[in-house]
Amino acid sequence: MAALLAQQPIIEVRNVSIHFGGISALTDVSFDVWPGEVVALVGDNGAGKSTLIKIISGVQTPSAGEVLCGEERTSIRTAHGAAAAGIQTVYQDLAICDNLDTVQNLFLGRELRRPWYSGNRLNRPKMEAEARRVLSSLDVKIKDPAVPASSLSGGQRQSVAICRSILTDPKVVVLDEPTAALGVAQRRQVLGLIERLREQGRGVIVVSHDLGDVQQVADRVVVLRLGRKVVEVVRGCYSREDLVSAITGVMNDQQLKAEKDQST
Numbered sequence: 001m002a003a004l005l006a007q008q009p010i011i012e013v014r015n016v017s018i019h020f021g022g023i024s025a026l027t028d029v030s031f032d033v034w035p036g037e038v039v040a041l042v043g044d045n046g047a048g049k050s051t052l053i054k055i056i057s058g059v060q061t062p063s064a065g066e067v068l069c070g071e072e073r074t075s076i077r078t079a080h081g082a083a084a085a086g087i088q089t090v091y092q093d094l095a096i097c098d099n100l101d102t103v104q105n106l107f108l109g110r111e112l113r114r115p116w117y118s119g120n121r122l123n124r125p126k127m128e129a130e131a132r133r134v135l136s137s138l139d140v141k142i143k144d145p146a147v148p149a150s151s152l153s154g155g156q157r158q159s160v161a162i163c164r165s166i167l168t169d170p171k172v173v174v175l176d177e178p179t180a181a182l183g184v185a186q187r188r189q190v191l192g193l194i195e196r197l198r199e200q201g202r203g204v205i206v207v208s209h210d211l212g213d214v215q216q217v218a219d220r221v222v223v224l225r226l227g228r229k230v231v232e233v234v235r236g237c238y239s240r241e242d243l244v245s246a247i248t249g250v251m252n253d254q255q256l257k258a259e260k261d262q263s264t
């Protein structure tokens with residue numbers, strides 16, 4: 001609904017290319033993300049997915065093209081610029097510290113403090129209240145946010161990392177392989193979380209190798225092959241086979257037949 005009402009995409013990737021020496025990691029890639037839309041980036045190993053999310057997150061600068069974000073159409077050139085424009089990224093390693101609890105992990109590096117006249121000490125009650133608010137906004141259930149992260153499940157760790165990413169109320173959340181190595185129930189939990197990010201009107205970019213997850217959660221799928229965008233499809237207009245063909249570059253039986261029919 002938010003996507004229907006919005007006047008412009010929340011983020012525009014425009015003709016992005018990047019070279020590493022003689023290697024073209026990305027060539028002329030463009031796509032948009034609208035508010036309240038989940039866009040999946042899929043492709044085989046080496047297709048350019050990680051490089052593309054690093055460019056969207058401002059960690060890498062494209063050799064050509066740009067990423068535009070927000071009403072002001074800010075061009076993303078640095079990680080700080082991406083964060084300021086409202087783009088938050090959750091990388092696969094999650095950067096969760098095992099010895100810290102959920103509240104400490106959520107506020108890692110941006111702890112809330114009491115005013116200077118009260119000694120500038122950490123404001124734990126305020127952080128706990130804010131943590132409860134953010135966790136419940138995504139319906140994340142962690143019994144005791146004061147136990148160390150080492151005792152959390154894989155799905156809970158991913159949930160904490162995603163909750164941390166929305167502390168600053170970003171417009172776009174980028175998730176790198178959020179369901180990798182998760183069991184069935186935890187995977188369902190994380191997919192539900194992605195749906196709630198969408199309901200909140202955020203744009204979500206998900207990198208995934210799992211086509212089942214992609215079909216379940218993505219409103220649109222961008223397929224990369226050897227650094228180029230080969231296909232962009234919307235929900236309900238493609239099959240798993242279509243995605244596999246686009247990813248591998250090998251036509252399936254139906255496509256071969258259609259091509260044969262056309263040429264006769």
Ligand SMILES: Nc1ncnc2c1ncn2[C@@H]1O[C@H](COP(=O)(O)OP(=O)(O)OP(=O)(O)O)[C@@H](O)[C@H]1O
Nearest residue numbers: 020023024025043044045046047048049050051052
């Ligand atoms: N810093 C770099 N220096 C040289 N080549 C690089 C660099 N970063 C990426 N590449 C190359 O760019 C191409 C795309 O890599 P990238 O990691 O983006 O692919 P990917 O789709 O994320 O793959 P995977 O699914 O295996 O993570 C690869 O050929 C890779 O070797």
